[in-house]
Amino acid sequence: MKYIDEYRQQELAQGLAREIRRTVTRPWVLMEVCGGQTHSIVKYGLDHLLPKEVELVHGPGCPVCVTPLEMIDRAQAIARRPDVIFCSFGDMLRVPGSESDLLILKSRGADVRVVYSPLDCLKIARANPDKKVVFFAIGFETTAPANAMSVWQARQEGLRNFSVLVSHVLVPPAMEAILQSPDNRVQGFLGPGHVCTVVGYEEYEPIAAKYHVPIVVTGFEPLDLLQGTLMALRQLEAGKAEVENEYPRVVKREGNRVAQDLVGKVFEVCDRAWRGVGTIPQSGYRLRDAFRDYDAEHLFQVGSIKTQESPICISGLVLRGVKKPHDCPAFGKECTPQHPLGATMVSAEGACAAYYTYGRHLHMKPAAAGKAKELEVAHS
Amino acid sequence: MCLAVPGKVLEIERNPEGVRMAKANFGGIVKSVCLEYTPEVVPGDYVLVHVGFALSKVDEEEAARTYEILREMNQLAELEEGETEAAAAAPAKGGAS
Numbered sequence: 001m002k003y004i005d006e007y008r009q010q011e012l013a014q015g016l017a018r019e020i021r022r023t024v025t026r027p028w029v030l031m032e033v034c035g036g037q038t039h040s041i042v043k044y045g046l047d048h049l050l051p052k053e054v055e056l057v058h059g060p061g062c063p064v065c066v067t068p069l070e071m072i073d074r075a076q077a078i079a080r081r082p083d084v085i086f087c088s089f090g091d092m093l094r095v096p097g098s099e100s101d102l103l104i105l106k107s108r109g110a111d112v113r114v115v116y117s118p119l120d121c122l123k124i125a126r127a128n129p130d131k132k133v134v135f136f137a138i139g140f141e142t143t144a145p146a147n148a149m150s151v152w153q154a155r156q157e158g159l160r161n162f163s164v165l166v167s168h169v170l171v172p173p174a175m176e177a178i179l180q181s182p183d184n185r186v187q188g189f190l191g192p193g194h195v196c197t198v199v200g201y202e203e204y205e206p207i208a209a210k211y212h213v214p215i216v217v218t219g220f221e222p223l224d225l226l227q228g229t230l231m232a233l234r235q236l237e238a239g240k241a242e243v244e245n246e247y248p249r250v251v252k253r254e255g256n257r258v259a260q261d262l263v264g265k266v267f268e269v270c271d272r273a274w275r276g277v278g279t280i281p282q283s284g285y286r287l288r289d290a291f292r293d294y295d296a297e298h299l300f301q302v303g304s305i306k307t308q309e310s311p312i313c314i315s316g317l318v319l320r321g322v323k324k325p326h327d328c329p330a331f332g333k334e335c336t337p338q339h340p341l342g343a344t345m346v347s348a349e350g351a352c353a354a355y356y357t358y359g360r361h362l363h364m365k366p367a368a369a370g371k372a373k374e375l376e377v378a379h380s
Numbered sequence: 381m382c383l384a385v386p387g388k389v390l391e392i393e394r395n396p397e398g399v400r401m402a403k404a405n406f407g408g409i410v411k412s413v414c415l416e417y418t419p420e421v422v423p424g425d426y427v428l429v430h431v432g433f434a435l436s437k438v439d440e441e442e443a444a445r446t447y448e449i450l451r452e453m454n455q456l457a458e459l460e461e462g463e464t465e466a467a468a469a470a471p472a473k474g475g476a477s
Contacts, residue, residue: 249439249443
């Protein structure tokens with residue numbers, strides 16, 4: 001596919017890896033923010049193409065992972081109601097709450113449906129006027145324009161049997177929470193390319209300056225990730241801390257103003273709890289008061305929800321880049337994608353799930369050569 | 381979750397509710413895409429699509445430039461590596477690959 005295949009060429013990946021080896025003179029720790037980037041890095045073994053001085057730690061950028069258990073339980077309580085059609089992106093279905101998951105509820109007769117786009121929920125609402133259609137609106141800044149449009153369009157149409165259960169999170173406050181933590185190890189970031197497609201990267205500039213960390217807005221293909229790594233390392237070696245854009249084919253400094261405008265009309269910034277991390281001030285979106293009639297949390301009072309996380313899970317430390325998945329005694333044993341104990345194992349983009357899926361629990365250090373071969377296979 | 385894929389816009393239309401939509405081709409699979417956030421897009425453009433919404437037009441010039449930088453760097457690195465090997469006067473060139 002155009003704009004994908006070009007950025008998966010093994011020969012060019014080796015060239016970038018060589019350039020990275022020539023650039024690095026001492027140890028550095030970089031964090032890729034987005035779970036999609038973590039997934040690519042582990043899938044293609046890109047971290048094994050890097051010299052030993054460069055360590056990649058994996059960030060909190062998986063909205064499925066950081067959605068609090070309490071919100072998952074709330075979603076299930078709503079989905080159980082006989083008058084509700086509960087719609088969700090596919091990756092939320094298997095995320096376990098305190099007792100069950102949405103897929104199990106579906107198998108027991110609840111009307112749970114997977115949607116590709118939030119606009120699909122409006123079609124379902126129009127076709128089922130006697131039912132209440134609820135959409136689980138989760139995601140980062142990338143997904144906010146789509147979710148905002150579903151609410152906006154519902155109001156335009158006067159569609160009254162549609163609402164959203166909002167659990168939206170924002171990237172920059174999470175990056176600041178990591179940088180402020182006393183055990184922080186991160187010296188530079190690969191910034192989230194698709195988040196920045198929407199919001200641009202102006203708001204990252206004060207973070208780079210305040211904490212003196214380079215932030216390179218980076219894409220998701222193997223060559224993008226290696227190029228972003230190289231750009232961040234060149235800055236670190238030169239003592240610089242700037243925001244750079246590795247991904248100019250889709251990201252502009254100002255982002256997408258049309259999308260930002262509608263998101264601002266529908267959502268407002270609020271405090272949010274992050275699973276595995278805790279509450280981060282001003283780190284999410286909720287619906288503005290003008291859209292209260294579309295707020296499922298307001299429409300469906302489900303009572304108080306008590307939850308308990310696993311006491312052995314270290315996902316909070318993994319999400320902040322302090323620990324790696326295989327530092328956890330439960331990784332690949334009690335905790336697997338089939339039976340996840342915590343945030344980083346619940347979604348394919350969580351660092352623990354990515355490590356597990358690509359066999360890192362079996363071979364902690366597979367040979368770089370073997371992984372380079374995988375890159376070639378993926379390209380062919 | 382933030383997965384977004386480039387697709388080629390084939391035709392543009394308004395749906396019955398007045399939303400600007402397009403058919404877009406993703407490597408042979410044609411899907412419906414909302415263009416409300418990319419008013420500048422015309423048929424033939426590539427757009428970056430996330431959960432059914434085009435979030436940005438793919439800038440062909442920037443894409444070509446990034447790719448060219450990668451290729452040039454690779455050629456340069458190979459050249460320099462070749463010179464280093466030559467300077468070391470390795471007799472069995474290509475013997476161990």
